[in-house]
Amino acid sequence: MSNQNNSQRLPLWWQVYDQEDHLGSLLKAITESLLDEFELATNYYGLDDWRVYDKDPGKFQLNFFEQLEQKLGFEGGDIDAFRRALAISVETYLKQHRIEAGEEEKQQLTEGLFAEFGGFGPLDPLLSDEDITDIIVHGPSRVYFRRGGRFEQAPLSFWSSQHLMWVIDRMFTPMALRVSEDEPMLTTRLPDGSRASAAVPPVSLVGPALAIQTFRGERYTIDHLVEMDALTEEMAEFIKACIDSKLNIW
Numbered sequence: 023m024s025n026q027n028n029s030q031r032l033p034l035w036w037q038v039y040d041q042e043d044h045l046g047s048l049l050k051a052i053t054e055s056l057l058d059e060f061e062l063a064t065n066y067y068g069l070d071d072w073r074v075y076d077k078d079p080g081k082f083q084l085n086f087f088e089q090l091e092q093k094l095g096f097e098g099g100d101i102d103a104f105r106r107a108l109a110i111s112v113e114t115y116l117k118q119h120r121i122e123a124g125e126e127e128k129q130q131l132t133e134g135l136f137a138e139f140g141g142f143g144p145l146d147p148l149l150s151d152e153d154i155t156d157i158i159v160h161g162p163s164r165v166y167f168r169r170g171g172r173f174e175q176a177p178l179s180f181w182s183s184q185h186l187m188w189v190i191d192r193m194f195t196p197m198a199l200r201v202s203e204d205e206p207m208l209t210t211r212l213p214d215g216s217r218a219s220a221a222v223p224p225v226s227l228v229g230p231a232l233a234i235q236t237f238r239g240e241r242y243t244i245d246h247l248v249e250m251d252a253l254t255e256e257m258a259e260f261i262k263a264c265i266d267s268k269l270n271i272w
Contacts, residue, residue, distance in 0.1 A: 039180075045131065149214075
């Protein structure tokens with residue numbers, strides 16, 4: 023299935039994480055500009071070696087929010103004010119570099135920045151889709167999701183292994199967990215109840231890897247599985263017959 027088809031139900035701003043879209047390189051540049059401005063990390067997302075990631079992600083996040091609050095004068099916890107602050111950052115960067123952008127593109131860039139500093143980066147468009155039940159990340163460039171019982175490759179990616187590690191740490195830090203060579207495989211719960219499992223080398227052979235299982239509250243019946251083409255009608259009838267006959271089908 024093409025990336026274009028896979029993107030039809032994602033929020034429009036997913037394009038800022040499309041490596042082939044001009045907004046992708048622009049979001050990365052604005053993000054690095056903000057990081058450099060606050061002297062928190064130079065070329066933070068440009069490093070391919072995940073092992074050089076030695077910063078305290080919780081401290082990094084706290085410092086960024088505190089400095090952004092002081093600079094733009096909004097109180098912590100005000101999400102709307104935070105979005106406005108990021109929108110101002112986008113406008114400032116575009117003006118400084120004499121880059122023309124429409125209002126829709128500016129909005130997409132603002133949403134991308136919010137995902138970077140207030141969410142889970144490229145995974146936010148996927149996590150916001152109620153029909154997606156699983157997300158698999160095999161290194162920074164291969165992201166897959168399951169919708170309707172079928173896995174598809176997402177039309178987006180991370181900028182580097184370092185970028186992926188930042189998102190993984192954002193997931194695990196609230197539970198005082200850190201995925202590292204000492205603890206190369208860990209599992210945690212996200213705020214919405216989803217289960218996230220991460221692995222790094224030597225356990226993972228593709229660099230940082232991540233699996234997220236979401237819980238949308240809907241239980242699938244065998245008829246749902248047939249409708250989604252996860253089972254054929256013949257398979258469903260066979261399973262029903264086994265159950266009615268109280269057979270052990272394992």
